[in-house]
Amino acid sequence: xxxxxxxxxxxNPRGEAESDVIIPASPRLKDLNGKKIGIIALKMPVGExxxxxxxxxxxxxxxxxxxRVWDVPFTGGPEARLAKLKEIADNSDGVVISLAISGGSTxxxxxxxxxxxxxxxPCVLILAKAFQPTARFIARGQGLEDLALAALEFDYVPPxxxxxxxxxxxKVAGEVIKGLTxxxxxxxxxxxxxxxxxCFSGADYTEACESMERFFLQHGWxxxxxxxxxxxxxxxxxxxxxxxxxxxxxSVFPPGMGKATVEKIAVNAAMAGCLPQYMPVIMAAVExxxxxxxxxxxAQNTSGQLAPLFILSGQKLAEELNVNGSFCAVGxxxxxxxxxxxxxxxxLMNIGLSWxxxxxxxxxxxxxxxxxxxxxxxxxYSGAWEPLRVAEGFAADQPTISVMPAMSWQPDxxxxxxxxxxxxxxxxxxxxKVKYDRYANSVAHDGLALISPTAFDAIRREGxxxxxxxxxxxxxxxxxGNLVFDGRERGGGLLPRWEKEKHKADPxxxxxxxxxxxxxxxxxxxxxGPDMIAYIGxxxxxxxxxxxxxxxxxxxxxSLLKKYNGWTSPTIK
Amino acid sequence: xxxxxYKVVWPLGKxxxxxxxxKPRPADLNGITVCELSDYGFKAEEVFPLVRKLLKKxxxxxxxxxxxxxxxxxxxxxxxxxxxxxxxxxQYGCGAVISGVGG
Numbered sequence: 099x100x101x102x103x104x105x106x107x108x109x110n111p112r113g114e115a116e117s118d119v120i121i122p123a124s125p126r127l128k129d130l131n132g133k134k135i136g137i138i139a140l141k142m143p144v145g146e147x148x149x150x151x152x153x154x155x156x157x158x159x160x161x162x163x164x165x166r167v168w169d170v171p172f173t174g175g176p177e178a179r180l181a182k183l184k185e186i187a188d189n190s191d192g193v194v195i196s197l198a199i200s201g202g203s204t205x206x207x208x209x210x211x212x213x214x215x216x217x218x219x220p221c222v223l224i225l226a227k228a229f230q231p232t233a234r235f236i237a238r239g240q241g242l243e244d245l246a247l248a249a250l251e252f253d254y255v256p257p258x259x260x261x262x263x264x265x266x267x268x269k270v271a272g273e274v275i276k277g278l279t280x281x282x283x284x285x286x287x288x289x290x291x292x293x294x295x296x297c298f299s300g301a302d303y304t305e306a307c308e309s310m311e312r313f314f315l316q317h318g319w320x321x322x323x324x325x326x327x328x329x330x331x332x333x334x335x336x337x338x339x340x341x342x343x344x345x346x347x348x349s350v351f352p353p354g355m356g357k358a359t360v361e362k363i364a365v366n367a368a369m370a371g372c373l374p375q376y377m378p379v380i381m382a383a384v385e386x387x388x389x390x391x392x393x394x395x396x397a398q399n400t401s402g403q404l405a406p407l408f409i410l411s412g413q414k415l416a417e418e419l420n421v422n423g424s425f426c427a428v429g430x431x432x433x434x435x436x437x438x439x440x441x442x443x444x445x446l447m448n449i450g451l452s453w454x455x456x457x458x459x460x461x462x463x464x465x466x467x468x469x470x471x472x473x474x475x476x477x478x479y480s481g482a483w484e485p486l487r488v489a490e491g492f493a494a495d496q497p498t499i500s501v502m503p504a505m506s507w508q509p510d511x512x513x514x515x516x517x518x519x520x521x522x523x524x525x526x527x528x529x530x531k532v533k534y535d536r537y538a539n540s541v542a543h544d545g546l547a548l549i550s551p552t553a554f555d556a557i558r559r560e561g562x563x564x565x566x567x568x569x570x571x572x573x574x575x576x577x578x579g580n581l582v583f584d585g586r587e588r589g590g591g592l593l594p595r596w597e598k599e600k601h602k603a604d605p606x607x608x609x610x611x612x613x614x615x616x617x618x619x620x621x622x623x624x625x626x627g628p629d630m631i632a633y634i635g636x637x638x639x640x641x642x643x644x645x646x647x648x649x650x651x652x653x654x655x656x657s658l659l660k661k662y663n664g665w666t667s668p669t670i671k
Numbered sequence: 672x673x674x675x676x677y678k679v680v681w682p683l684g685k686x687x688x689x690x691x692x693x694k695p696r697p698a699d700l701n702g703i704t705v706c707e708l709s710d711y712g713f714k715a716e717e718v719f720p721l722v723r724k725l726l727k728k729x730x731x732x733x734x735x736x737x738x739x740x741x742x743x744x745x746x747x748x749x750x751x752x753x754x755x756x757x758x759x760x761x762q763y764g765c766g767a768v769i770s771g772v773g774g
Contacts, residue, residue, distance in 0.1 A: 303675070515714055628713075628774055 104306045105299045109328045109365040110291060111319050113356020113449030117241030124220045126279050127192055131162030135278070136190035138168050140207060145197060147258040151267035152196060152224075152274075159271055166190070170210070183210060187217035192278040194248075198225035199255040201232060201459040202400035202639065205353045208236040208245070215242055222246045222277030224270055228253035231287045232353075232399060232457035238290075239354030239451050244283035248273035287456060288318060298327075318453035321443055321468065328368040336364040338661075339377030341652045348381070349388040352395040354451020358384065362449050370441035373665055375419060375658045376434060379471075379499055382649040383408050383442050386501035389645045396640030397503060398452040401459055404637035405466035406446075407504035407546070408439065409474060409621055411487035412497025415649060416473040418659055420666045423473030425625030428507075433665050439470035466504050478551035478622045482558040486621050489564055490646040500646040502546045502619070503637045506533045512629040517556040519567070522549070523574055525631050530575045530618075533635030534582075534611050543611060543636055544644040545618045547571070550630035554622045564620060572615035576608035583609075619644050701732035703766035708756075709738035710745035713774030722769065736763045744770070 127133055137156075139149045149167075157165055168186050170179065186193060193214045198204040204225055211233075214221035223233055227249040237245035248270050250256075256266065298313065300306035310327055314320045326332060337344065337360070344361040351358050367380055387394050387406055397404050410421050422432040429435055452458045476485050487498040508529045512521050526547045549557070557567065579601035597609050612618055624630060636642070652658070697703050705726070709715045715738070723735055741759060742752040760768070 103299055103301065104303050105297055106306045106310055106327050107295055107297050107329060108310060109295055109330075109333055109361070110293055111314075111328060111362065111365045111369060111444065111448040112291065112317075113351060113354065113358060113362055113451060114292075115239050115241070115451070116350045116355040116357055117239075119241055120238070120243050121216065121241055122243050123246070123283050124215050124218050126220050126281060128279065130160045130192070130275060130278060132164075133191040134164045134166065134189065136166055136168050136186045136193045138170050138186065138193065138195045138210065140170065140195070140197065144199075144255055144258055144261060147261055148197060148267055151261070152271060155268045155271035156194075156274065159275060179210075180213065183213050184217060187214050187219045190219055193219055193221045194224065194274050194278070195221065196224040197255070198223060198229055198233065200226070200401040201229060201457075202396050202402070204229040204232045205236060205395055205399035208233050209240065211245055212237050212240050212242045215245070220246065220278050222248050222274050222281075224248045224250070224274065226250050226252060226254050228459055232459060234284075235287050235451065235457040236353050238286050239356070244286075246277035246281040248277050288453070291317060295330075318456055319444075319448050321440065321447070323440070323468075325369045326371045328365040332368040333361065333364050336368045336372060336374050336377060337361070338654070339374035339652060339658060340364065340381060342381075348384055351388070351398075351446065351450035352452075353399050353457060356449040356451045358388075358445070358449045363445055366444040366448055367437075367441040370444055371433070371437040372441050373433070373437075373662050375655075375662060376438050376441070378649050378651050378655075379410065379415075379419065379421075379434075379438055380441055380445075382499045382647045383438070383471075383501065384445065385647040386499060386645040387442075387446070389647070391641065391643045392501060392503070392645050393640040393642040394450070397637070397642055398446060398450050399458060400637065400639060401461060402505065402637050402639055403460055403462050403464045404503050404505055404642070405464035406442065406470055407466050407502045407634065408442065408471045409486065409500045409502065409623075410471065410497070410649075411474045411476070411485050411490075411500065411621075411646075412649065413474075413476040413485075415497040415651075416476075421471065421473040422667070422669075423475040423623050424669070425627075427472040427475070427623045427625075432667050435471045435473075440468065442470060443467050464504070466507070472623050474621050475551055475623045475625075478554055478626075480558060482554075482561075483564050483622075486619070487646065489616075489619075492646065492648060497649040498646050499649055500619075500644060502544070502634060502644050503642040504546070504634045505637045506635040507632065508533055508635075509630055509632040512553050512631060515629065517553050517629040519557055519560045519562050522553055522556060522629075522631060523567070523570055526571060526633055527574045529631070529633035530571075530611065530635070531577060533633055534577060543613060543617060543638045545575075545612065545636055546634040546644065547618060547620045548624065548630075548632040548634065549620060549622050550624045550628065551622060551626040553629040553631055556629070565615070567620060568615040568618055571618050572610050572612050575612065575618070576610050578606045579609045580605040582611060617644075697766060700726065700730040700767070702734075703730075704734045704736060704764050705767050705769060706736045706741070706760055706763060706765040707738035708741055708744050708768055708770040710772065711738075711743045712745065713772040715772050718772050719769075736765070 170182050195211050198207045211221045211223040225233060230247050230249055233245055233247055250266055250270055298306050298310040300309050311325055340360055342360045346360045348358045410416055416423055419434045421434040447453055474486050488494055492498050510525050510529055512525050530545055600607050601609055707719055726733055744752055
C-alpha cells in the first residue's frame, strides 16, 4: 500500500534585510590616469609597514593618477564619519580602503566602503583573504549588490617580514587597480531565499523533517542539531508568550542588518524547541544583546572566541520555567536552559545573518554558543547577599536576564578544604590572571566569577559583602603594567589617572586588570558539594559589556504556565 | 484523521552487571571489626576520626582497621588497592566497612 505523503509548510527563519532595495555598484573607471584616487589608510597592525609600500606600488603602476591619502579616525561619532566619507567621495573619482585584518575589523570597515559606493564612487576594500565572504555578505545585507575586494594572498595579515618577503603590497596593488577599473559584481555568497514560507514533503513526518533540516543546513539556518519545524501552528503557539504584534520590529541585527520582528524571533524559538512561556526571557535576552553597550556588531563577527552567556536572576521565575541554577547548571538536562540558549544563538545567526564559516570567522568558536543560559541559585545566598539583579540596580521582585560576553570558562576547586574567603579570592585571582587577554583588554573588561553554594558558605560565614569581595578582587587581580598595557593606550583614556601615572613611573608595577571593582560580576550558581569557583573571562576588544535587562511577563502568564506544563527534568531534591 | 503511532527504540544503555543483594546488617556493632576505606578527599582526615570516636562511644567493643592500612581507593594505585580488598578484608576479619567521603 503506498504511504501517504506528509507536507510541512514552515516559515523562513532568515531575517529580512533592513534594506529592501539592492542598489548596483558604482560604474568602474576606464582608466586611472588623470583621476583623483583617495586612499583611506586605517590604523591597523602592520599598517605602518604596509601603507607606504602600497602607496609606492600604486604610484609606480599608475603614475598619472592623483593619489591622495585620507585620515578617517574612528572617534567623532557616526555623523562626523559620514560627513568625512562624503567629503572624500566628493573629492575623489575612486577610493581605496585599507586594511581589514579580521572578522571584527572587516565588519567595522565594510560600511565605509559601502557608503562610498552609495555616494556613487567606485571603491575597493583591501582585506585578508579569509574575510572576503564576510565583506561581500555585509555589502549585500546593507543594500549593495556586491563590493570590490583586493585580497591579500594570506588568510590573515602576515608579519612584516613576510609582507616584505612575499611582496604583498605590490601584488595587492594590481588587485586594487582591477577593482577600480575592470571588476564586475558577482552573485551573492549564499543563495538568498526570499520566500516567507517553504514547503517540504516526505513519505512520513520523519522524512519531511529531514528534508527541511537538510535544506536549512545547506542554507546556514541551522546549528547542526535537529530542528523543530517552524510551522504556522508552532509559531502561533510560541507567540502566545508575547503581547507584541507579530510584525513589530524589535531591532535590526548586525552584521546583515536583518529585521528582528517578533515573528522571526518566534520562528527561531520554535525551531530551537522552546515553549511559549520562554518568550519573555527570550525577548529580554534580545534586549540585552541589542544594547549598544554590548557591541553586537563586534560580538557577531569578531575573530575572537566570544559567546553570549545569559544568566537568569529571579528565583520564582526560574522555578516556574524550570531554569536550572543547581547541579549541572551549565548543562545538560534542562529544556529551558538548553532551548532558550539555543534559540538565542539561532536568532543571532538567522536574523543577524551571521553564519559560522561564511561571515562568522571565529578560529575556534565557543561551547557557550550551544547552551548559554544558567539561573542564579538564589536560595544559596541564605539572605547573606542581595541577588545579582539587585546588585545590577533592579528591584528584588523584578526578574532579570544578564548577558556576559564570555570568552573563556575555567572552573577550579577551592583547595585545601575547608574553603575560606582568602582561598576563594586566591583561586578566582589565579584564573583571572591566566584568562586575562592582554591584547583584547583595550576597551572593556567585565569579568564574571561563578561561585558554588558550598564555596559561598565560607563567604556567608565570614560576613563578606558582595561589594567587599569585588573590592578585594579588584585589588588582588593585578598584573605587571607592561603586560596589561602591552605598549597601548588601554581603555581609550578611561583609566584612572593614578593607574596611568603608576605605570608611567614603573612599567613593571602591578596594575588592576579591571577598570573598577564592580566590573567583576559575581553570581552564585550550581549545586552544593565541592567548593567550586569558575572564572569567565571577557572578550574586551570592542566596547562589549555585561548587560542586564528586566524580564516582563505577559498578562496571560499564569494561564500560559498552566496550559504548557510538565516540561520539567527529574531533579532529586 | 487518525494520529500516526510512532514506535521508538529505548535509548538507555543495558546494565552490564548483576544486581547485588545487600548483606544482612549486624544487630550490634560490639565485637565487630569495621574496616575503613577512603578516597583521601573531602575532609576524610577529619571525618573518620570523628566517626570512630562517636561509634566507640556507642559500641565500646567495636574495633577499627584504619583507612591508611588499605591505601587510597581513588588514587593512582586504585586498581591495585581495590583488587587487594577481598584478601585484606578477610585477613582482618572484617565484619563491616565504612567507605568515604563522597563529596
